[in-house]
Amino acid sequence: MKTWVAALAVCLGLQGAAVPAAAQPGVLHDKAAIVAFDKALTRQYGDVVVGPAKATLHLGTRYYFVPADDAKAVIVKLWGNPPDAGEGVLGIVFEKDRTSYDNDWGAVVTYDRTGHVSDKDAASEDYDALVAEIRANEQAENPKRQKAGYPTEYFVGWAQAPTYDPARHALIWARNIRFSDSKTNVLNYDVRLLGRDGVLSLNMISGMPQLVEVRGAAQALAGAAQFARGAAYADYDPSVDKTAAYGLAGLVAAGAGVAVAKKLGLLAILLAFGKKFLILFLAAGAAITRYAKGFAGRLRGRAQGGSDAEDEPDTKE
Numbered sequence: 001m002k003t004w005v006a007a008l009a010v011c012l013g014l015q016g017a018a019v020p021a022a023a024q025p026g027v028l029h030d031k032a033a034i035v036a037f038d039k040a041l042t043r044q045y046g047d048v049v050v051g052p053a054k055a056t057l058h059l060g061t062r063y064y065f066v067p068a069d070d071a072k073a074v075i076v077k078l079w080g081n082p083p084d085a086g087e088g089v090l091g092i093v094f095e096k097d098r099t100s101y102d103n104d105w106g107a108v109v110t111y112d113r114t115g116h117v118s119d120k121d122a123a124s125e126d127y128d129a130l131v132a133e134i135r136a137n138e139q140a141e142n143p144k145r146q147k148a149g150y151p152t153e154y155f156v157g158w159a160q161a162p163t164y165d166p167a168r169h170a171l172i173w174a175r176n177i178r179f180s181d182s183k184t185n186v187l188n189y190d191v192r193l194l195g196r197d198g199v200l201s202l203n204m205i206s207g208m209p210q211l212v213e214v215r216g217a218a219q220a221l222a223g224a225a226q227f228a229r230g231a232a233y234a235d236y237d238p239s240v241d242k243t244a245a246y247g248l249a250g251l252v253a254a255g256a257g258v259a260v261a262k263k264l265g266l267l268a269i270l271l272a273f274g275k276k277f278l279i280l281f282l283a284a285g286a287a288i289t290r291y292a293k294g295f296a297g298r299l300r301g302r303a304q305g306g307s308d309a310e311d312e313p314d315t316k317e
Contacts, residue, residue: 044065
């Protein structure tokens with residue numbers, strides 16, 4: 001199954017995710033146009049400098065990087081999100097030999113300059129308590145979602161429990177998410193790399209059948225990122241640098257949605273991450289619905305000369 005792209009809005013909090021691609025102006029539908037668009041994308045291999053994050057991704061030849069302008073075009077013209085949906089996106093990482101419309105996953109790269117996130121409590125973070133908060137939040141939010149016409153959302157469990165590598169200052173976790181109108185559970189992988197003054201984020205959306213593959217890619221990408229001298233975690237200077245008011249559990253809470261962050265008392269996250277997460281609860285359900293019904297499969301159908309209406313959901317591995 002290669003049907004992840006429309007669900008990418010979950011991790012970005014894109015407010016246009018609920019709008020069908022066909023209803024968005026400027027979205028590509030013609031076979032030749034889609035293929036030509038993809039071929040024209042800039043592809044960077046090897047060592048890729050992500051300037052705003054003061055970091056380098058050592059991708060080798062296994063992956064390629066689509067830089068910011070092209071990545072925003074992919075999000076808007078190919079995936080059918082509104083023009084402002086690509087704000088803050090620094091690029092997208094794809095597997096080699098795969099296209100932007102035919103891929104099992106894509107890692108959207110962003111950098112949140114929210115201050116230095118301390119890992120001093122890494123060994124004592126209580127992620128089980130966070131699970132309880134997520135599920136309590138679902139009980140409060142799902143009736144609102146249902147009333148608004150969105151499918152209800154259920155956190156099935158960790159596809160990978162939050163794991164912190166103190167040597168690389170890398171936090172990785174993955175959620176198994178089920179939506180009420182979807183037969184296929186969604187896999188949301190988060191890779192967060194701590195720097196001197198913020199967090200480099202690589203967000204990956206796929207399906208649970210791709211867990212093994214995406215887990216391997218997440219580990220590889222976490223090890224592929226390196227901050228420049230002066231921007232690394234160890235370069236933090238408390239006398240001059242801003243310090244985030246939350247730790248590792250706060251990052252995971254924010255990834256699960258603002259309502260959870262509020263319950264945990266992590267109000268600083270609201271200011272740090274802004275509308276990206278404020279939009280999450282409205283956008284996520286519809287985006288995942290499009291994912292589970294094979295949006296990317298239909299996208300490939302368009303590239304192969306078919307139409308959205310005619311293509312059946314792609315639910316096979």
